[in-house]
Every structure is written in structure tokens, then in C-alpha cells.
Amino acid sequence: MHDFYSDTQTRPTRAMRAAALDVPLGDERHDADPATLELCERVAEMLGMEAALFLPSGTMCNEIAIAVHTRPGDEVICTRESHIIFAESGGPAALSGVMMHPLDGERGMLTPGQVAAAIRPRSAHAPRSRLLVAEQTANLAGGAVWPQDQLNAVAQTAKEAGLATHLDGARILNAQVATGIPAAEYARGFDSAWIAFTKGLGCPVGAVLAGSRDFVAEAWLLKRRWGGAMRQTGVLTAMCLYALDHHVARLAEDHALAQSIAERLAQLPVIARLLPVETNIVIADLAEEAPTARDVARHLAERNVTATVVGQRRLRIVTHLDVGPADADALIAAIGDIG
Ligand SMILES: *Cc1c(COP(=O)(O)O)cnc(C)c1O
DSSP: OEEOSOGGGOOOOHHHHHHTTSOOOOOGGGTOOHHHHHHHHHHHHHTTOSEEEEESOHHHHHHHHHHHHOOTTOEEEEETTOHHHHSSTTHIIIIIOOEEEEEOOBTTBOOHHHHHHHSOOOOSSSOOEEEEEEESSBTTTTSBOOOHHHHHHHHHHHHHTTOEEEEEETTHHHHHHHHOOOHHHHHTTOSEEEEESSSTTOOSSOEEEEEOHHHHHHHHHHHHHTTOOOSOTHHHHHHHHHHHHHSSTTHHHHHHHHHHHHHHHTTSTTEEEEOOOOSSEEEEEEOTTSOOHHHHHHHHHHTTEEOEEEETTEEEEEOOTTOOHHHHHHHHHHHHTOO
16 A cells, blocks of 8 residues: 555554553553653643643644633634644534634735734624634645744734634644754744644654643643543553654655655646645645546555545645655556556
């Protein structure tokens, strides 16, 4: 299988699994699991926050953060193609009772002016603008990296108007590796932020949500209430610690592979257009005369290649730990032989 479906498709390596074998364990609910405590401390520091908590998924990070920052009836400002809108099963509405105020981003990014214009004046008629959510990198925009100034300025605009700010940092380490700018610099001005361990870092489970001590105390309450509190999480967090030590710098290899795939795709007549590739995601639009994205995906599947259909004529290809140059050759060959 040449699996470019997502960077979630990685399997833990032997060395990563070995890291979990001899780790001392305790109950995370009693702050007694050493690896989990160490992981939370390290991620809090990486994101420039006071504290952090370990959660089963990135979705739970986003949903808990939204719940902590808002009250029912409040409005959340974000881009239209945000993960919290398209891929969290209606969580913001179901769990927090909030309204979404989606804006059209430019490649998944907003400007301070756009945010300022979207914030409603306080009134008894309008919902209360309460939270800004941004994604670094912007997933559906093809792993686009917000420039640090723009991201910080958008957060500042929201803060000055009294809104809370949350950074969905599922792939923030891809941004850090692509630009050399530390994640904490991107997270500056945000009240909460998180990183995923199951994407480019290659772990089977886990995400860490960071914020102020008060924020994390509130988040722990919801973690327990919603059934996200676990026990001997060290078997998971030892693998996350291993990933922080061994799988961050290598994200550059994923970025280089994505770049080379994009360059080769650009030569193919069936590809009309590619979004700029900055990290590990390639988004390709098929030419008018080419088959639909669905048909192309089927054609690829027959050749043991997986890509994701993200629009009628749009495919997403994601590089990660478990694909290399030979898989890229298979992908290019399979797209190249479309009639
Ligand atoms: C994957 C992803 C999430 C959700 O993470 P899960 O661990 O799959 O729940 C949230 N936001 C973005 C941008 C993502 O790519």
C-alpha cells in the first residue's frame, strides 16, 4: 500500500513501542503518571503556556477549549474550512451550544481587519462574539503556514475586543520545522493551543492541550465529565515523548517529499493546478478533461495508492513517516497513466 490518505495513517515504529515497555506508570487522574506529567510540562513549554493536559484526540482538545472559553449562544469566529466546522460532528453546537461565524479565509488564513469586522458590537439583539479559533497549519488550505505576524495580529485583534483565542495546532510542529519559528511564537496571544501526536509525529493516540493554570483546571473538569480521563497513560505518553525526541526534525523529510511530489504532478496533463506546498500536504486540482476526483481515487486504489477526495475535482495527498520516495514514484506513475 502507498498510503497518502493522511499523516494519521502512520503505525508506531518498533523503537516507539519499545519506549513504552519499561516506563514507570501511575494513575494520570491523581497526577501520578510520570511520563504524562513530563509530556504535559514539555508541551506547555513548547507552546509558551503555563500548563497542559493529555487528551485522547485533537477533537477533544478543540471541543474542550470551545466549552471552556464560551457560554451557550456565544459566537465563534473561524474560517469556513476549519476542522471544528467540517470534521467534529457538530461538536461546537452539540457540546457547547455555540454559533459558528465562518469567514472566507485566504488559504485558511484571516486578516486582522476581517476579524475586526466580524466582531459584533455588544447588543441585546446579537450573539456575543466570544472566541476566535485559528489553525496552524491550515489543513484544508493545503497545510498553509500562517505568517507569524499575521497570526499574532489576528489573535491580538480578538483579544483587544475581549474575545478568547484558541489555536488548533494539530500540525503546528510542521509550521515550526518549515520556517524555523518556534511553536511558542505562533501561539503568542492565544489563550489555549494544542499539538497532535497522531499526525506527523506518528503516535497511535494522543494530543496535548495547553493554556493558563486556570484554563487547564477547567479543561480537566470537562475531560473527566466527558469520559476522557484515563489511568496509566504512560504507555501512550512515553511514545509521545519518544516522538518529541525523534520525530520532529524529520518532518522536514515529509515536506521535501511533498514538494517533490508537487513538482512532478505539475508536469502531468491531468493536473490543472496545485495549491502552494509549504509543509506535508499537497492539494491538486484535476484538469477539466480529466476524470472526476472520485474516479481518479478509484483508479489509484486499483494500483494500491490512496489519496483523499476533498472536492469534485480536488485530491489531497499527505506525506508522513510511513511513505517514502518509492511510494511517491508509485503515486506519480498511477496518476500519470490516467487515460
Ligand atoms: C486531525 C485534526 C484535528 C483533530 O484531531 P483528531 O486527533 O483526529 O481528533 C483537529 N484539527 C485539525 C486541523 C486536524 O488536522
